[in-house]
Amino acid sequence: MQIFFQQVINGLSLGSIYALLALGYTMVYGIIKLINFAHGDIYMLGAFWGYYVINSWHFNFIEALLSAMVVGAVSGVVIEYFAYRPLRHSPRITALITAIGVSFLLENGMSYLFSSNTRSFPQIIQQHNYNIGGVLISNIQILILVTACVLMVLLQLIIKKTKMGKAMRAVSVDSDAAELVGINTNVTISFTFALGSSLAGAAGVLIGLYYNSIDPLMGMTPGIKAFVAAVLGGIGSVPGASVGGFLIGILETLFQSIGLSAYKDAVVYGVLIIILLILPAGLFGKNKKEKV
Amino acid sequence: MKANIKTNIIWLIIMVAGFYLINTLILVGVVNAFIENMLVTIGINIILATGLNLVIGFAGQFSLGHAGFMAIGSYATAIITSSMETPAGFYIALVVGIILSIIAALIVGIPTLRLRGDYLAIATMGAAEIIRIIINNLKITGGASGIFNIPNLASWPTVYVMVCITTIIIVNFIRSRGGRAVKSVREDEIAAEAMGINIFRWKLLAFVIGAATAAVAGSLHASYLQTIGPNDFNIMESISILIVVVLGGVGSITGTFVAAAVLGVIDTILQNFGTLRMVIYSIALILLMVFKPSGLLGTWELSLQRIFKHKRKTGGVAND
Numbered sequence: 001m002q003i004f005f006q007q008v009i010n011g012l013s014l015g016s017i018y019a020l021l022a023l024g025y026t027m028v029y030g031i032i033k034l035i036n037f038a039h040g041d042i043y044m045l046g047a048f049w050g051y052y053v054i055n056s057w058h059f060n061f062i063e064a065l066l067s068a069m070v071v072g073a074v075s076g077v078v079i080e081y082f083a084y085r086p087l088r089h090s091p092r093i094t095a096l097i098t099a100i101g102v103s104f105l106l107e108n109g110m111s112y113l114f115s116s117n118t119r120s121f122p123q124i125i126q127q128h129n130y131n132i133g134g135v136l137i138s139n140i141q142i143l144i145l146v147t148a149c150v151l152m153v154l155l156q157l158i159i160k161k162t163k164m165g166k167a168m169r170a171v172s173v174d175s176d177a178a179e180l181v182g183i184n185t186n187v188t189i190s191f192t193f194a195l196g197s198s199l200a201g202a203a204g205v206l207i208g209l210y211y212n213s214i215d216p217l218m219g220m221t222p223g224i225k226a227f228v229a230a231v232l233g234g235i236g237s238v239p240g241a242s243v244g245g246f247l248i249g250i251l252e253t254l255f256q257s258i259g260l261s262a263y264k265d266a267v268v269y270g271v272l273i274i275i276l277l278i279l280p281a282g283l284f285g286k287n288k289k290e291k292v
Numbered sequence: 293m294k295a296n297i298k299t300n301i302i303w304l305i306i307m308v309a310g311f312y313l314i315n316t317l318i319l320v321g322v323v324n325a326f327i328e329n330m331l332v333t334i335g336i337n338i339i340l341a342t343g344l345n346l347v348i349g350f351a352g353q354f355s356l357g358h359a360g361f362m363a364i365g366s367y368a369t370a371i372i373t374s375s376m377e378t379p380a381g382f383y384i385a386l387v388v389g390i391i392l393s394i395i396a397a398l399i400v401g402i403p404t405l406r407l408r409g410d411y412l413a414i415a416t417m418g419a420a421e422i423i424r425i426i427i428n429n430l431k432i433t434g435g436a437s438g439i440f441n442i443p444n445l446a447s448w449p450t451v452y453v454m455v456c457i458t459t460i461i462i463v464n465f466i467r468s469r470g471g472r473a474v475k476s477v478r479e480d481e482i483a484a485e486a487m488g489i490n491i492f493r494w495k496l497l498a499f500v501i502g503a504a505t506a507a508v509a510g511s512l513h514a515s516y517l518q519t520i521g522p523n524d525f526n527i528m529e530s531i532s533i534l535i536v537v538v539l540g541g542v543g544s545i546t547g548t549f550v551a552a553a554v555l556g557v558i559d560t561i562l563q564n565f566g567t568l569r570m571v572i573y574s575i576a577l578i579l580l581m582v583f584k585p586s587g588l589l590g591t592w593e594l595s596l597q598r599i600f601k602h603k604r605k606t607g608g609v610a611n612d
Contacts, residue, residue: 035410083578090585093354097538098581100531104574112567224417224527231414266425269418276415277403 002134007257008250013141013210015249016148020203021226022233022241023155024076024196030172030236031192033092037099038079040223041106042197046072046204047121047214048110054122061124065147065205072201073194080193085186103223110216118215121208144206151199152242158195159238168192172236225252228272234285243283298600307456314452326560328448332516334556335451336509339458341536341548343505346462348534349543349591350471351498352478353405354413358506358533360420363427363525364396365389365507366514370439371432373515382445382515389507396423397503398496405495420530428522438521439514446515454512458505463545465501474498539580541587546594554588 021043028036046068053059053067083102087095128139159165167188170178175185207222208214229248233240248268255264275283314331317323323331340358347355368389373381404415427433434440465471473494476484481491514520540551558576562569580588 029410035413083582086582087585091542093348093538093542094581094585094587097535098578100535101574101577101581104570105578108567108570108574112571228414228418231411235410262429263425266422269421272418273404273415276407276411280407280411282411 003257004254005135007253009135009137009141011250011253012246013144013249014253015246016145017203017207017210017245018222018226018229018249019242019245020148020151020199020206021222022229022245023152023238024200025227025230026233026235026238026241027168027192027196029230031168031175031189032084032088032095034084034095034099035227036084036196037096037223038083038102038106039196039200040219040221040226041103042072042075042079042219043200043204043207043222044110044214044216044219045075045106046201047208047218048114048204048216049201050205050208051119051121051214054124061143061205061209064124065202068201068205069198070201072204073198076193076197076200077190080190085189103219107216107220114216116216118213121212121214123209123212125209140209144210147202147206151202155195155199156238164188164191225268228268232272232275232282234279234282237282237284237286240282240284299595311449311452314448318448330556330560332448332451332512333559334552335448335455336513336516337533337536337552337556338455338549339505339509339512340533341540341552342459342462342545343502343509344533345537345540345542345545345548346466346474346505347498347502348537349541350466350478351474351495353495353499354409355416355499355502356413356527356530356534357400357416357418357420357423358502359525359527359529360400360416360423361393361397361503361506362510362513362529363420363423363522364393365510366520366525367427367433367439367510368392368507369511369514370442370520373443373445374439374441377443377445379445382511386508386511389511390504393503393507393510394500397500401496401499401503405492405499417527417530420525421527424522424525427525433522436522438519438524440519442514442518442520444515444518446512451512451516454508458508459545462501462505466545470494470497535577539577539587541589541591543591544587544589544593547587547589547592550588 021039024039024042025036028034028039049068049071050064054064059067079102083098084095087098125140125143129136130139159168167178167183168191170181170183171185171188178188179185204214207218225248226245229244230241231244232247233242233244235241251268251271252264255261255267260267279285314323318328340362344355344358347353347358365386366389369382369385372385372388375381376384400416400419404412404419407415428436466474473484473489474497476487476489477491477494485491510525513524536551536555537548539555540547540549558573562572565572
């Protein structure tokens, strides 16, 4: 039982990273129906930014986290402006390929400019382990969980309570109608990208602290996992993305702990397919009725 | 009917002429081993992408799991030809690969083809990853390091003939009753169903044909490159096939040919740029998509029939 709880704790910390990433996917998908493949690479940019400012400018954790969020937000908005905005009215599959192109560009551009070596992330926070009833929790895990939860609550507040959040929800329901009632869709979409990408930047710094190593290709696999998490939770649904992220993190660590680490990804995809077959729109997704 | 026979004969002549053209160019020495390698890669990509185009462009089912079926074909060929080093062994392996791939496509397709759009894409991607992970953990497939020293039984003529055969099969399917049914499913599932079309069966058939052609391509890939590993068939491979399809124009077979050739040439030229290669490639991809969103040819096909019709109208006035 102790081992089980230990794995759940580990899973929750990994899952909160996936959840932060999945939120970005789900918001962008909700508003412009685009699978933003470059999202995982914004997380990589966040991690590299954190690495740089901590080493060169001696930022502390909070400063590094906040500045990485700003960097993530700015890069998200820039990518949206140059790569996705011209394709707003073209087939969705075209925008998808463009997103893949942007992802390749970020990965290979970073490898080209700063070499593809793995770097060790500076440990600005000394690790302590707390033993609670036989379950070890490190302060970094608590920090990741708390930061992720605070960010998710903030996000929920922005979406539900602010005027911009209302605009975001309106555009995601019907962008033409939203435009008719005076919402500037371009600004709203940029804001959505900024929000989602800032969460990815934060996730990058957190994963750097947790795993200690970063490299230019680090965004690929977590990016896809986070997208799976978003689909699992019902893509377009904000609480769904958080739940999906935690679920995938816990599943992965549990299967790793029972010695099936080679098959852990297969299990994740298997669970995804089964859930989609039972609930075709994911756990929290709205199932649209067919109309003629 | 007469026009059909005429165009069919001309296409046949073009195929044979293309074969002899490449053959003489190789004999003369214009096409060296390097360029021959490029041509074979283009050929394999054409087979993969026409199969995927049938699924995405004509049946309208967004599949991201093409590399999984390619992996099945590749590994079947690698395992069988390693113990049967004869051309007959290669063809047996090809057929076994196709059959296994069809079985896998049925297992994957029957449950998942009920999903729509991006959900289907992610489910097929997951299925392909499961195939890859299983291959990665089996003994017979050589685990993570893959299989080496596969006998080279597929030279460029084999690839060329296979490109022709798979293209003829797919184009004929598209123009048959089945093809029309599949296209009606793409346009409007409910309307198609109302007209008495079993939409699920036609979706599945398109998916299975796509998987079978992917197995052919995988088989040629294994035999030509002589080394395969599980990581050759990851999500990135599925995505690169998808790139060929979208770049050529979703729903255009000739567009797929053009895109595969263009990408093959770009890739070969960029080999000289070292690490900068992928940076240029990705910028080129983004620019192509931003400025030509419907792909190189869109849904337009290079068609001989249209050229004939155009000629017959003549006078130089007619211009459709």
